[in-house]
Amino acid sequence: MESSAIVAHIIEQHRVRPGALLPMLHAMQDALGCIPPEAVPPIAQALNLSRAEVHGVISYYAHFRQTPPGRHVVRVCCAEACQAVGGEALAEHARERLAGSGITLEPVYCLGLCACGPSVQVDETTLHARVTLEKLDALIAALESAS
Amino acid sequence: MRTTIFVPGDAAALALGADAVATAISEEAARRGIAIKLVRNGSRGMVWLEPLVEVATPRGRIAYGPVAPAEVPGLFAAGFLTGGVHALCLGPTEEIPWLARQQRLVCRRVGVVDPRSLADYVARGGGEGLRRARAMAPAEIVRAVTESGLRGRGGAAFPAGIKWQTVRATAAPQKYVVCNADEGDSGTFSDRMLMEGDPYCLLEGMAIAGLAVGAAQGYIYVRSEYPHAVAALEAALAGAGDFLGNFTIEVRVGAGSYVCGEETALLESIEGKRGIVRAKPPLPAVAGLFGQPTLINNLITFASVPDILAQGAAAYRDLGCGRSRGTLPFQLAGNIKHGGLVEVPFGLSLRELLYDFGGGSRSGRPLRAVQVGGPLGAYLPEAQFDTLLDYEAFAAIGAGLGHGGIVAFDDTVDLAGQARYAMKFCAIESCGKCTPCRIGSTRGVEVIDRIRAGDGRQIALLEELCETMTQGSLCAMGSMTPIPVLSALRHFAEDFGGKCE
Ligand SMILES: Cc1cc2nc3c(=O)[nH]c(=O)nc-3n(C[C@H](O)[C@H](O)[C@H](O)COP(=O)(O)O)c2cc1C
C-alpha cells in the first residue's frame, strides 16, 4: 500500500474513538516507522484540529518521530537503576560505536528491567539485560550483519 | 499424562533469554517423543534466577534456574520432568526462602497462574472479589475499601476509600475508571509484572471499582516502553468473555513522557492532547476524563481490591504498621545481588530488605546509597537504613516510599552526579507549564556543574534554587526534584567537592 493510503486507512480506523489522536499516531508510526509530515493535514482535518495542534502533540512526545529511523533502533536505558550498574558507560560506548552506523540510538528512561540492568531494547520488542560493553558490541554486530 | 512446564514470558525473563529456553525445551521434548504442556507464566520475581523454569510434579512445582538453552538436554537427562536432581534445581518453588519469607497478596498469582487463561485465574481463586461486589451496594464496596486502610500505591499514598467515595457521590451520566499504569519511576516494575503475570487481577479490580463508583467504561494507560505488558492486557481482554459483565476496558498507550504519569497529564494524554498538567481543582474525581467524574488510581491500588473483597477488609488492615496498612510489593533494583519483587507487609526495615532479601550489592562492594521512590525520591545513606518501611516513617526523614522502588548503589557512586541527573531528568521531562520547573531544572544542572568544578559558593545558590522549585511548582515533578538533590547534598557532602566554605 502507498504511504498515503495507509495514512487514510488508519485515520478511518480510529477517527471515531474518543481521544483518537494518540492511538492514530501510534498506528502510523508502527506502520510507517515515523509520522510523515504529509500525514498531519489529513489527521488535523479528520479530528477537527489545527495542523499546529497535531504537530504540537507529535513533537511533545519523545516516542513519536517525524523522520524515518535508521535500519534498527537501539534504546539504552539511562535511568538510575541502570546507572547503578554501569548504564552511563554503556550509553557512552553505544554512542561511539553507533555513530555513522545507520542504526538509530535513543535514550530510554527505564524499561522496567531494573533488577537486571543495564538494559537495552532493540526495535521496540527485543530486550537485553545485564548488557556489558562486549555484549553490546556482539548485539550490534549481529544487527549489522543481518541487515 | 503431559507434564506442565512453566517458562516465564515476563519481560525481564525474556531479556535474560527465556524464549530461547522455551524453544530448547519444546525441541528437546519433541526429540525424545515426550508430550509436554508449556505455559508462559509471569515471573516469580526472583530476577537473578531468571530464566526460572518450573515443572509441575506431585510434590508441587519444582524450580530450576537460571536455565540456559544449552542446559536443557542435561535437565531432561536428569529427569527434571519428575523433579529430578540437577545442579540448577532449587527445590519446591514455594519453599525457596526468598519467596517463602514474603507475604504475597496482590501478587499472589503472579508467576503462578497462566496469564492467558481466565479459567486458570478462576481456578486459583480469581473472580471471588467481583462475585461478592456484585451482591453488594456500591456504598458497601466503598466502605470495604475504606476499612481496609488501602492507600494509593502510585506515590502520594492518598486513602483509596476517600477518592472512591468522592467519585461515587458525584452525580453524572457518564463516569470513568482509569488505571495509571505509566510506571515511569526508575527502579519500579511491579505494575509491569502484574500486567504480564496476572492481568485478570487488574481487570477484576477495575470492574469492582466500576460497580462502586457507577462507571461502565475503564481505561488502562500503559507506557509505550512496555510493549509486552500491552500485549498481555490485550490478550486478557480478548479472552475475558463476560467476566467483566457490562464493564468495558480499553488499553491506551503512552508515548515516552514521564510526566504523563501525573494523573491530570495522563487524562490529557488519553484525550489526545499534549501531556500537560492541569491545575487542581477541579479534582479528577469531580471533573476528570472528558470533563466527567473519574476514578484514577495506580495499578497496584486496583489490583489490591479483589483480595480485599474476597478475604475481607479486616484481613488486609490487620497487616502492616501504623497508618500503612496491608502489603506493598517492593522492588529491589540497581546494584543489588538478589533483585526482584518483594511483597511484604509494611514495617520491615530498609536494611532487612537490602541485606536479608537483597543480599547486599551485586558488585560485592559496600552499599553506599539507596534511592527510594523513584527519580523524585531521596538518596539515603547507610545511617538511615534502619528506617522502617512505612509511609510516615519515611516522611519523617524527608523521604518517601513512592511506588516502592528501591535502587541500590555501591561505593563507586558519585552523588553529585546523581543530583545533576535528577535536575537533568526534570529538565527533559518537565511539561513546561511552570517556570521554576522548566527553567530552574536547567539552571540546577549548570549550578551543580560549577560546584563539581570546585566552586563551593554555588551551594547556597543550589539550595535557593531548590527552595524556589519546591514552592513554585504546580506538580511534584518540579516540587520534588529538590528531594534527591538536597538529600544527596546533605548526606553525601563530600561528593560535592567544592564544599569548603
Ligand atoms: C511527575 C509525576 C509522575 C507520576 N507518575 C506516576 C506513575 O507512573 N504511576 C502512578 O501510578 N502514579 C504516578 N504519579 C502519581 C499520580 O499523579 C497519582 O497520584 C496516582 O495516579 C493516583 O493513584 P493512587 O492514589 O492509586 O496512587 C505521578 C505523579 C507525578 C507528579
Ligand code: SF4
Ligand atoms: S512542576 Fe513541572 S511538570 Fe509539573 S506542572 Fe509545573 S512544569 Fe509541568
Ligand code: FES
Ligand atoms: S532503570 Fe533501566 S530498566 Fe529501569
